[in-house]
Amino acid sequence: MKTVLITGRSSGYGLETARHFHAMGWNVIATMRNPREGIRPKSDRIRLLPLDVTSPESITAAIGAAGPIDVLVNNAGIGMLGALEATSMAKTREIFETNTFGVIAMTQAVIPHFRARRSGAIVNVTSSATLAPFPLVSVYTASKAAIEGFTGSLALELRHFNVHAKLVEPGYGPTTRFAQNTDVKFEDVIPQPYQSFANPIFAAFAERPAVFTTEADVADGVWRAANDTSDQLRFPAGPDAVALVN
Numbered sequence: 592m593k594t595v596l597i598t599g600r601s602s603g604y605g606l607e608t609a610r611h612f613h614a615m616g617w618n619v620i621a622t623m624r625n626p627r628e629g630i631r632p633k634s635d636r637i638r639l640l641p642l643d644v645t646s647p648e649s650i651t652a653a654i655g656a657a658g659p660i661d662v663l664v665n666n667a668g669i670g671m672l673g674a675l676e677a678t679s680m681a682k683t684r685e686i687f688e689t690n691t692f693g694v695i696a697m698t699q700a701v702i703p704h705f706r707a708r709r710s711g712a713i714v715n716v717t718s719s720a721t722l723a724p725f726p727l728v729s730v731y732t733a734s735k736a737a738i739e740g741f742t743g744s745l746a747l748e749l750r751h752f753n754v755h756a757k758l759v760e761p762g763y764g765p766t767t768r769f770a771q772n773t774d775v776k777f778e779d780v781i782p783q784p785y786q787s788f789a790n791p792i793f794a795a796f797a798e799r800p801a802v803f804t805t806e807a808d809v810a811d812g813v814w815r816a817a818n819d820t821s822d823q824l825r826f827p828a829g830p831d832a833v834a835l836v837n
């Protein structure tokens with residue numbers, strides 16, 4: 592039986608991805624910063640482990656406790672909206688610590704095992720923001736675009752060992768906790784001169800676009816990417832992401 596380790600499994604796309612792999616008969620190592628009972632189906636095929644992808648000690652402990660895995664899903668991520676001039680470098684570094692360096696560190700931690708076994712897959716969840724530019728998300732887009740380049744190069748270097756690296760690019764998912772999972776205040780990151788430009792954009796998002804991405808779309812994209820043995824690198828997930836590609 593195969594085993595998947597998913598980061599950021601406490602909510603949203605990660606939670607649904609874990610459910611999907613479990614329903615398909617896999618063992619699931621469900622990792623989250625603060626493991627809590629009550630958000631999982633009771634099953635001897637699901638293990639909860641603490642993992643903060645910004646902490647090297649936490650990564651070492653989680654990978655050690657997990658035992659052999661077949662697929663790593665780097666799903667954990669945080670959003671960042673705001674005009675660049677109002678976004679501090681400290682906040683910028685914080686976003687990169689999770690969305691970029693966390694993914695790279697997790698990937699580094701599993702490669703020796705995958706390489707030795709000559710099998711495994713790494714699935715990195717980025718964003719449709721990398722498929723076409725959106726305003727007021729420059730730092731977030733940069734953090735995810737770095738992982739796009741990283742994964743493309745890595746896929747070529749790991750193919751030699753029969754290890755796959757894939758990208759899943761979800762579209763806008765208004766039903767996850769993503770928009771709430773931030774400590775920045777709107778008025779701090781959208782200064783007054785930007786407001787006439789920004790307000791209609793946020794109003795449109797608040798109304799929920801006609802076409803958007805669901806948790807099930809992303810779970811399906813991760814599933815397809817994890818099981819794909821071709822050279823396909825990118826798996827846009829959700830109808831809005833697919834439309835951007837087309």
Ligand SMILES: NC(=O)c1ccc[n+]([C@@H]2O[C@H](COP(=O)([O-])OP(=O)(O)OC[C@H]3O[C@@H](n4cnc5c(N)ncnc54)[C@H](OP(=O)(O)O)[C@@H]3O)[C@@H](O)[C@H]2O)c1
Binds near residue numbers: 598642716761762769
């Ligand atoms: N929703 C969207 O519109 C959208 C669009 C495109 C791409 N994405 C990407 O999809 C992924 C999942 O997002 P989502 O929409 O499902 O949002 P979400 O519900 O906020 O889930 C994000 C998860 O990441 C975890 N996380 C944050 N920082 C972490 C850290 N340092 N270490 C470990 N876990 C951490 C959170 O855990 P805690 O419970 O500990 O906070 C949470 O479980 C993210 O990579 C996001 O960038 C989302």
